[in-house]
Amino acid sequence: DVQLTQSPPFLSASVGDRVTITCRASQGISFYLAWYQQKPGRAPKLLIYGASTLQSGVPSRFSGSGSGTEFTLTISSLQPEDFATYYCQQLHTYPRTFGQGTKLEIK
């Protein structure tokens, strides 16, 4: 199985900050990586797929990059509504594994 390791697991930041979350895969997954945002009590929401393609309707302050085994999600200028938990997911092979999540909290 492909293991996904997200770092950091917790991140404390302020409104307006630029933040980066990393997702490392245990083996190469090409560009088959997606990022989701989840708020408490809500379903995950797709932000980025294909490692760098922004889902329709997602603000442009979100961006993704990477290929192979190392990927990043960047939020260029944090807004109050961005404080949530973020998950990466690989769709290269079965089982479709998720990272353990990164909880982004207000400093």
Added chain:
Amino acid sequence: QVQLVQSGSELKKPGASVKISCTASGYTLTKYPVNWVRQAPGQGLEWMGWINTNTGKPIYARGFTGRFVFSLDPSGSTTYLQISRLKADDTAVYYCARDIGDTFDIWGQGTMVTVSS
């Protein structure tokens, strides 16, 4: 509006069964596979498997064989997750999600299943 609508919360006793529905709205369910994802309280997302919505063939992740069954309504608009012989460890939110090949783009709102005596 394209969405997946799930059935409501369930409270069950250990040993009982539960059947959760996931109904497509705004698109034809049979066009894309549906995946199931579990989230235990305070935990991350765990992929359970998927169902081919054309053939009804299910594929289960390790750890979700035996007591877990994905099925399809004959009308082709609703898919189900049934869990039998419920245990306390099955307490979780269960999500269905549309799989368009390189991502899960539409998620159901989630169904909370609580297993308690």
